[in-house]
Each structure stands twice: as structure tokens, then as C-alpha cells.
Amino acid sequence: MVKIGFIGIGNMGKPMATNLLRAGYSLSIFNRRREKCEALTALGAEVAESPQHVAESTKVVITMLSDTQAVEQVLFGEKGVVLSLKPGSTVIDMSTISPVATVEFARRLEALGFQMLDAPVSGGEKGAVAGTLGIMVGGRRSTFEECHPLFHTVGKTVTYVGPSGHGQKTKLVNQLVGATNLLGAVEGLRLARAAGLDLETTLQAVSSGAASSWMLANLGPLILKEEFCPGFSIRLQHKDLKLVQQWISELGGDFPASNLVYLLFTRALEMGLGDQGNQGLINMWER
């Protein structure tokens, strides 16, 4: 089977790489903190010295990193991927980063003879472990089709959404809608609590009709049990909402829900709630 490069063995990257190894792919992996790679070497992954070293032996390199700057560094920086990548190879960035920077990275890679797909995911660590991620893919359709089996090894709902950058754009739309629904769920439960309603009963009644959402149905019960581990952390939710705000300021226009959720998640971060799951937004307010 094809050998794949995988850069970024974190909370998301590790289970995704694990699923690729279990499906029979050979993997050359790199992570800045090398100790994170140990569990994967036991499954047969080779650990490379640098992103450049990963690129020497593969024709497809996946990146799963924390932010725009990290992706730029790994691709174009010192000992970066492009220094050794063979012409015709493909870079698949599965991180959530700036759509504007993504288009620029794709342009630079194409100028060097490579293809790039932006393929951010939704579904969190749980979805990464289960191999049920949603994947929103931007780039050339033909490149997307070549990578189809690979996407279906790590994800379930794989959607081709358009040219380069459209994967990131769709992901940011998803993050804005999800954060707004989360705010609705949190504020509804706060109102019920302030009014002395039974929270289980309220959650059941509200989840069964026109006010239902994934956030309410899945994170509502965690709030009732006071379980605030991520899931998807407030820090990462804030990072994504910041990308939404930056993108909106480039597009222009009035987006009041985005302004509000960004403001609230910024405050939550300042209050030291960054490492809680995003349902921990409710802890911004006293009971």
C-alpha cells in the first residue's frame, strides 16, 4: 500500500494515524515532541527527523497541526516538506487554519509542482478515535478523488465542497453555527436553572422539538452532570472563532452572532476556562 507522511501527532492526529496504520497504510510520522510518536511506532510507523525527512519517502503528506503558523512552518520553513517532496505529490492539510492563508499555501505548492487539499474535520477526538469524522474537502476535484480511500479510513461523512480554501471556509461556517447553538443550549439551561425548573425535564422537553440541536442533545447532559473535560476545548473553540472573525473582517458585513460568541469565548479564556470542554462556557456565569 501507499506510504503516507503524517505530521502532527496530537490529540487528533494520533488516533487518525492509528486508523491509517490499522487499515494497512505504511506511515512516516513527525511530531515536534517526539515522545508522542511512541505508541505509533509500536504499530509500525517510522519516526522521521523532520518534515523534510517525512517528505523524502512519501507522495502524500497529511498535516494535522494547531494553527496557521505551524502549517506554514512545517511546509515552507526550515527542514520543511517542500525541500524534499517529489513533483506530483499531494499535501493534505487537515488542520483548521485561515482560509486566506490556505489559498496562498495552495498557490505556492502548485507553483512548485505539488497539489494541496484543505480537509479540516469535525467530530473531535471522539470522532477521530472512532474513524467517524466529518471531512470538508477543498481543492481540485481530481486530487480529492485520488485521496478518497484515505479520507474514508479516518472519516465517515466526506464532502467535496469546492476549490482550494473552501474546506476551511465550510469548516468555519460550521464552527460559527455550532458555537451559536452551544450558546443557545447554555443560556437555555441557565434560564431554566435561574427559574428553578427541573433541568432533566426541561432538557427532555426542549430537545424533542424545534429548539433541538446536536449541542443541546450531546452537551446538555454533560452540563447537568457537571462534566467539563473536553471534548472540544474552549481554547480551540476560541481559536476557530478568532479565524471566523478575521475572515469576516476581510469579507465585510455585520455578523452579530459571530461577534457575540467570539466575545464570550475570549472572556471564558481570560477567566481561565480554556482547558474545559466548550460546554464549560456555562461556568462563565455564577449560579
Next chain:
Amino acid sequence: MVKIGFIGIGNMGKPMATNLLRAGYSLSIFNRRREKCEALTALGAEVAESPQHVAESTKVVITMLSDTQAVEQVLFGEKGVVLSLKPGSTVIDMSTISPVATVEFARRLEALGFQMLDAPVSGGEKGAVAGTLGIMVGGRRSTFEECHPLFHTVGKTVTYVGPSGHGQKTKLVNQLVGATNLLGAVEGLRLARAAGLDLETTLQAVSSGAASSWMLANLGPLILKEEFCPGFSIRLQHKDLKLVQQWISELGGDFPASNLVYLLFTRALEMGLGDQGNQGLINMWER
């Protein structure tokens, strides 16, 4: 079968009364504008001259009216229900009105020897026609249990939520969460449109994961088809959000999502969008 009084033969009351008649209940009905009753007389309903007249011949009176003042008038005003209601009878208010006023109405009715249930519904005209409304019932549990068959004739998910006023409180929590989710759906689609994403594809990708909601899945497609008939009108959504704001000002505390959606629906009303379905919120912004 028991004879039921039904006051308020509007967009919601008419299909609900129809379902009661079809299930074999005898109905005495009243509506301020009498011509709205005609279709129901054809199904066997008797039309009464006044709310008082309805109360003469029944032991259960349902009200389905537009606001708090209308309910007060029908119950306690000139030719009101209490003037002829027999001791031990039950008033079921299925309107969405102030929870504070509801508790007061229940207290006044109990002092006169009657029971009251507050039983607001969700599911809109469509749910009323299909008999699939969600019903959130507050009041004495024993009274709720006596009225069980009646609720299951007009609704599907019937939840007993606690003492008097709790039905209205649960409904207002529901309206706040729903309006916030609607804002998320609208703003997500606006962002996708501003960015030139394919809206069908975006809707499909975002609806399938953690950002999904009833509002996005059900009203998103209407927005794409530019169908803005109610459904549930902006005028009624605004009325309910105003009740939420009044209730919150009595409870105290900071509810930023409620403030935002109330502000936006107030503006939408001022812009003349009141008779559009609530998905018409998107028409507040130019393309």
C-alpha cells in the same frame, strides 16, 4: 364523551379544535371574529355567544389566544369564563403568555374553586394540523393526569414539567434556545453566501455534524428556496422573545443571547418583516 369548551379559533386553535371534534369530543367554541368558526360548525361544534356562554355547558375550557391580556379578558373580563364555570372545572391555557401572569391567573381560579393548567405548545400550525404538537404542562399533577387523553388528541410529546407556570417557563426556555439556533443557521448561511460557497453543499456538510439543529435542517432549505411564508411568524417569535426578556428582567442576571435575538427580531419587525416566517430573519441583511 365529555363536552369541551374551546376559546380562540385562530391559526393554531382551529386545527386543534378540528382534531378534538374528529376524535369524538363535543365542542362549544367561541372566537371574537365569529366567521372563523364556520368550518368547525360543519363538523358539529356549537358556537357560543361569549366565553361565559362556553363555560355554562362544559367542565373543561381550553384557551388558545394571542397574548396575556386576551387570556385575562376571556377568563376574568366582561362575559368571562369564571362567571358561569361550575366548581371543580378546569381551565387549560394553551396560549404562550407571561409565566408570572399565569401563576396569578391560576391562583385567582383556584380561589374560585377551579383548577388551571398552563399547557403551551410547540410545533406550529403544521404540528397543530398533524396533531403532533409538543405540549409542556404546568399545574397540579392530578389535574394533568385527568386531561391526558385530551392532550394526546392534539399533541404527541406531552411533558408534565411541574407546578403552575412551569409550562410557560419551559416554553420560553424553548423559544430562547430555538431563536438562538435560528440566528446561528441564518448567520452561517449568510457567511457561506458572502464567501461564495455553494449553499446546498454547505447546508449538507454543516447539518450532518456537531453544528446541526432543527432550525438549520428545517428552515435552511426554505431559505435556499427563498420561501418566507410562515411557519411561525417573526411577529410571534418577537412576542415570545419579549416575554423572555420581561421574565429575565424579573429574575435578574446577564443573558446575552436573549438580548441579541430580542434586538434583532425587534429590528426585523420594524423593517416590516413581521408576517414572514422566522427564517425571514435573513432578509434583515442585504445580500
